[in-house]
Amino acid sequence: MSRIRRHWLPWLVVVVELVGTLGSNAQVETRWPAPVGVLLALLAVLPVVLERPPGWMLAVSGLCAGTYFAAGYAEGPIFMAVPVVTFAVALSQPTRRWIGWAVVAAALVAAGILLNPETPDFGSGPRRGPWGPDAGPEGDLSMWQAFGQAAVIAASGAVASALRSRNEARAQRQRRAVSDERLRMAADLHDGVGHGLAVIAMQAGAALHVLDRDPEAARRNLEAIRAESKESLDLLRRQLARLTDTEPGTEPAQRAPEHGLADLPALVERVRSGGLDVSLRLEVDAASAEAERAAYAVVQEGLTNVLRHAGASRAEVSVVSTTATEMVVTVRDDGRGSDMSSKERRPGMGIVGMRSRVEALGGTLEAGPEVRGFRLRASIPLSGSSAGGAEGLA
Template structure:
């Protein structure tokens, strides 16, 4: 109700509070229900300031009490209104503690205790120790509750900020993985084709032209993919909704990936077994990137012209294995971005990953990814 009022209206109602208190005090108490309703309406007048002007609302209540109690302390109505007035001040103290810093709320609570003790001394000079103790405990309790609310709000804000930071970091890592996997594979293909073209350009011009054509096609595809990714990053969330984004690659794109890889001189044997079914987007993309990165490592480090890719899928898990008969990972650091990126992808999906030389020679990349619903 008070939020719909403008600031001048809220201040006007609050400043009418001491006048309304005096009017209620001099009302006849014969009609008890009417008198109580008037009292409650009067106590609600400064509430309009509580949300945006907590400290000001408390000052209005304290000043009004300081004026009101000495004026009517000998009247029955005045004494009957004292306790509700003290409770309202305690509520205001809790509101100040919940909405302002401690260096403001603590002095406000101390001033409130002092004013309440002074009013109690004016209204009832006897038994002050008990009254003062009750008033002190009430103010302290109100301040502790308000301070607890403020701390919970601050904690919630800190949690939201931390969650946003984690989300940004996770998105940066995801983008870094995507860029690494895409560019490393393309550069590997281009490097092999360029080296082959340079060696045969004088003796086999046709093969050199084929190598240059493969370099051109790979470069064009990579540039287009980079433009799509950077364009998506530049658009805001509203403009780049799910319908506006380019579809992410998956295991269904392995054939085209293998075709591009074979142009670099690497023959790939693909074997898929089990019961292929639609995979969640994150698993499908990760599986594609693992195969892509493993083949890139073969091109760059294995020193062989062949590798084998085995994809097995059932209702429980997806298994990926890429093997070659090359140098067993010589020159390939386990701490490089490729191996680390594959391991991180599988770890995020709750699977197992291993990569290393085979006892029979060559290198083996193995990933096992559990599928949603497995074990349910």
């Protein structure tokens, strides 16, 4: 069963209907007891206080309102009962679930109006039914009231449906924005923290390897671990701040600084200090900020995979402008390559995220084992700009 609404407006409608019906029937002699008419009017409008009134309640409302009119009770707020119920139902239900019931409700109300023996004409006094001898084409109001009530019911449903569509579109945009933000945060965490942990693991292994015979080298490795862990922790702290920063009026937490081609030498040096021989060839004159960020992410993920999976001793990084409109990013190592198991060859989250990022700029990405080692190659337009897709993990 639908929950009762807590908003005051539907209850105000019920109160107006109740008080107005009592007042309009208090000074009029009716063939039926006035409390019965008040009860019919109350039942006709009562569904508006439900949180999600079902469509069939339109028929109940129309039956109560039609019975009210047919019984000859005084006109008044009863005319708004079925329209407001139609508005409430259409605002909470898809059109296909209420449109048929609205037609039934309109027909019942129109029938009740046409059968009302007390509907006055343009002159004075009652008439004997809509088709009686006193009814004329200019004097009969019942037909116009029936048509008017049906038109108001249809208009109420149309307005509510339009509002529902607008609300759903706004909610969908909000959900998409939240999803995009989550993807961006996942990309930041994966690219930054994931790479940092891989470098820390490599540096720790190198420190353990030389700890006894070369304490100074071990010290350098530990210092590199400290610097890398601090950077990764700062990034993690910023991401957590963005997740928990929900206080109204507060400044949102800043995103992690975006890296570009100028940061590649420092990235390569951090990996190189852990013992992996990495060469860098950087020959790009000018590129857009989006293209630089994508190139950096490809190199970062490529080196992370070398550290984690390849078992390599050497890696080559190349970022070169092959044409005036395109640059090619290549990360190649001398690790296991074709000797990797089929499970290890499956594209992981990092490669899926890189491909999504590169393709959003109009580029392509290829990744796969070679006879010796593994190669990652991305073609990125120099002036590429995202078309609105989320940068991040798919």
